[in-house]
Amino acid sequence: MEAENFSKLLNEVVSNGKINFYYYSDPTSSNIELHHLAIPFPGELSPVDLPFRWHAEKPSEELVDAIWDDDSHAWIENSDKSQPALIAKLQANNEALKKKMDSYEQAKIADAQKNDKVVQALTGVQKGQAQTTAVLAQLVPMVQQLSKSVNTSDETDKTKKEEGAE
Known part of the structure; x- marks a missing residue:
């Protein structure tokens, strides 16, 4: 119940313009929560005054694990x-x-x-x-x-020899 009350109070304060949200991104952190952490801040900071790794632009809701890309100066997907x-x-x-x-x-x-x-x-x-x-x-x-002619000539020779032997 207290979380819901705090959330309602926070939304009321934000809607009244007293608190602005800035987003911290440490892409090298093993803690996924530090990849895109929403930070409520009373008042407004100019882009020049933002601390290191703080960004005024909110990451898209479509990104599962958003991290800030310094090359493109935009939120990108890390998951x-x-x-x-x-x-x-x-x-x-x-x-x-x-x-x-x-x-x-x-x-x-x-x-x-x-x-x-x-x-x-x-x-x-x-x-x-x-x-x-x-x-x-x-x-x-x-x-x-x-082979027939050789066989017949052999037979003829045998018969001639036999006849000559008689």
């Missing part, structure tokens, strides 16, 4: 669970997947080229075997005729 951080992660993952797919496609093309060379080599071997078979098919009848 890796915020929508911009998640989008950045997804984009990085998408790029990594694209690279993997490209390398996969290149490997697939290289394998296809290797397979084409193997098919060409096998086709050459098959043609060589077919030519060898054709040549053998022509030689087999000739060899058979030669």
Whole structure:
């Protein structure tokens, strides 16, 4: 109850213009509350009079863990669970997947080229075997005729020897 009363009192004082809010940001702090701490201040400070790391600009409600960026002079997201951080992660993952797919496609093309060379080599071997078979098919009848003529001449010689021996 006391917190609600204090909050109501604080809102009433702020609405009357007696207190202004300034925002402290220590991006290097391990305490997340110090990344964007609202500080009530009685009165108004000019931007020149603001102490170190104090800012008059309120961080956006959309930022999960807002920190002040000195380079851009604006509040930025520090949380890796915020929508911009998640989008950045997804984009990085998408790029990594694209690279993997490209390398996969290149490997697939290289394998296809290797397979084409193997098919060409096998086709050459098959043609060589077919030519060898054709040549053998022509030689087999000739060899058979030669073996018949050798066998018949041997038989004739034997019969002549036998007849001469008698």
